Amino acid sequence: MAQLLITKLVLNALRVSPIVLAAVFGTTNPAVAGEIDSTSQLSQEFSTGIGQVTSVSQFSDVEPTDWAFQALQSLVERYGCISGYPNSRYRGEDTLNRYEFAAGLNACLDRVNELIATTTADLVTKEDLATLQRLQEEFSAELATIRGRVASLEARTAELEANRFSTTTKLKGEAIFALSSAFGDGGADTDNDPTNNPKLEDNVAFSNRLRLKLLTSFNGTDRLETRLNTGNITKFGPSATGTSMTRLGFDSNDNNNVELDKFNYAFNMSDSIRIKLEATGASVADNVNVFNPLWSSGSSGAISRFGRFSPVYLPNSGGAGVTVNFNPKGNISFDAAYMVPGNNSSNPADGKGMFDGSNTSLAQLSFKPDRKLGIGLVYSRAYQSGDQVDLTGGVGSGFASKPFDDVATTSNNYGLQASFRATDKVIVSGWAGLTDAEAESGGVDKKGADADIFYWSANVGIKDIGGTGNVLGVIVGQSPKVNDNSIATREDNDTSFHLEGLYKMKISNSVVVTPGMVVIFNPEHSNENNTIYVGTVRTTLKF
Template identity: 60%
Template sequence: MTKLFWNALKFSPVVFAATFFATNSALAVEAGEPVMSVSQLTQASESQNIGQVTSVSQFSDVQPTDWAFQALQSLVERYGCIAGYPNGTYRGNRALTRYEFAAGLNACLDRVNELIATATADLVSKQDLATLQRLQEEFSAELATLRGRVDALEARTAELEANQFSTTTKLSGEAIFSVSQAFGDRVAVRTGNPTQDLDSNLAFANRVRLTLNSSFTGTDQLQTRLNAGNIISNSGTTGTGTNMTRLGYDGGTDNSVSIDKLNYAFNLSDSIRVKIDATGAELNENTNVFNPDFRSSGSGALSRYGRFSPIYRQGGDGAGITVNVNPSGPLTFTAAYIASGRNNAANPAEGFGLFDGNNTIFGQIAFKPSQALNLGFAYARTYQQGGDLFYATGGLNANRPFGNNVKTEANHYGFQATFQPSSTITLGGWVGYTTADAVNTATRSDIDAWYWGTSVGIKDFGGEGNVLGVIFGQPPRVTDASGVAVDDSDTSYHLEGLYKLKLSDNILITPGLLVIFNPENNDNNDPIYVGTLRTTFTF
């Protein structure tokens, strides 16, 4: 067999062409590229500018001084039975297997048959054909095996196509198992001294989300998300008494299933992407929040405040439109309008609807001068007929400074930054300032509030894919007030440590501890601790 092989290479250019194609097959297998026939390479050349060549000089790695230069040149001019890689190389010094040689030989036989069919048989000598026939007989077993493998692959592909869920839709899911308990002496109070003992029990709860992402053009996306869970907030008077201890993924629905997100995103141009939310609009999912390791509710920070700046809570779960502009260069722009609240935009009654009810106008400029540094400035103008100013993030005085169900207009300013000094360390931080005014009240009332936070994420700590994180900051605090509003007398501090342990690509375990010092910005309250173990399954 070996002697026959080398004789074929020595005396037959056609066989040498077969060797070339087989070598290409070997390289394709090693590089993870599909093995292409002559006709396939010809088609590929239209988009990749290489394939079947007309001159050996088209190969960047073949020089006139190479020993095989004349043979390659002869094959191109005599048979047109030679092709190259998409990057314009030949790679002639690579080895091949018998299977790959058989595949290349079969491809060259097709070329010979094409020459014969087009009345160019005089280019093929009888000796060439005899050698090819002997080679075909020698490799008949390998060719039969290849045909069997191809037939089996085609059958399996046909079965998958017949039973696939959808040609346009992909299903993904996330399931959270959460074990959590709060510890401390007393339930936190807004003013005065606490009197009620904190008797929180260990809770085991869950949240499940199924997401259907559909694409109709390849660049657009229709998202439909189903949500169910029973993770009850620990902030009530039967819990800790403060929203500062809330988990970043809580929200109980008694495990009833609902559509909590429905949106459609598409490219208006190469640099402009538009997203329309029918329900469940969240700024933190529509723009950069500059806290990449901790932004996700399922795999990020354990606490609500630790995920990102409260400015990205504005808008709630409403309906609206977001436009992201990404021109070439370091700047990125985001503009959004959200009719705040899950059902406000759908309600035609007075004081509700798309423009007459609660709403948020948002804008952000992001500046990324280098891969290591990313800066952002955000602004939000909000109007609320009631509810929490920071959407249950922080203390009660900052969220409802004028009382319950008071119409409020506010301006929110936020500065965020991310710095990555190395591939394994990410530093993040934010600072925010809010001015709010009560609308149509007998006494003019307004407040100023400040908040800030910092985070450190160390990737691959203790193993590949693991992340060690520390988050420290000050939740929203009223620093200046007039009218019915009052200042916060003291300052609360948020400290959180967590460790994301990646067991596999689909299982993430996150133990952590949250500590709130001076809860509700009242130093009469003792520190409150929340221990949590979150297990996240993704599929």
């Protein structure tokens, strides 16, 4: 029984040591690892434990009927060195290996020595001391190994602390190198005259993008993000191909001038409410679930802009805004956001500012009945002044972007997104969206005009094809199209289709290479336009 008591004592002493064990031995307790998804979560869980207990009744998962209840109660009352997990849990069923046992035994010995040195009371019996001595002799080799490794870890930790960048800030970087080209029999045009199509800029281009992020936390749950961006990745848009349907999802062309493209602060208002304030670079798609887990990233997701996520998230992004995420315990969550374009938020002039110019209000209701299925319902209302109209955020046809030309426009936008994990390696995602637009100005010939814009996409990703971490993907869809417009001359008469194939190859944890091809049939929703192809090989490095 004494050995049993010491075993339980050791197990509880491990409450504060999983992270240290992970660093020393390259692993953590399997029972703990199965419940914790990341190192940050592990740290948070163990930092919020209930600490040393004074009564066994403080454990929510220990009952008087448990076979070891009396032993645990004795350890708590006599030695006072039992600690619990978060939520007042004891986890008495967890398993441990010899190294873990030895680490806990060492902690137990320290506690017993402390009791002996500080009190004359008969707290430690001769039988328990004899048991401890036998255990110490049995695990002497493991104890020596642990002490050596801990000493080495402490030295390495001290060196890291002495040379670390900041006590509150982490520096992360991302670099993209891309070899890209658009080609075909000609660029797209909207006048239905194939003899007048613009020339396709089809030379092969080698370009780059670099981003440095400073992530600062003041209390462990908040985050201040400062991101610097520079790049020269061309936008394969109207100037290169005659259409925005061919844009890359990672384009960023500021001629390699460094700019502050994101600055925001996120914090928890409560256990279920998180708020994010963005001064520049605001993007709803960065703050909510877009239900496209494999392809939403601009650096390692889809190679096209359209393939990343639904255009419902795009209007008036890039400036200032606020997002509130409400995630109660359960299968339903709610998000709300308010966005203003960048050249408005800091301008106090009439028709500008945070509330007197272009803006978007968005709400999303998400359902996740299980780990396989996710569904999102989105509604947004956007207003854009005449000089800022772009209803589809840089994807889709020219008519869909500006259904009434450069006229102030209000739009009601509806979206349905879904993602389904068919197997552990196959994920299917997609979305559909509808925009109801109305002209707010433009004189008697345009004011009050209305238009309907529709779009959809579906994709499939197969993981671990050709190697662990690799992903093969296919994306199909229809870019935003004006199905009906009271201004008949700005209505899309035909239908364009988007086809994208890509293969993401994981070279290492820091390097991913993604060759891919985008094919646009009937660009600008016109059968008169020739098919356009965009190929790229994107290499992403993260550090």
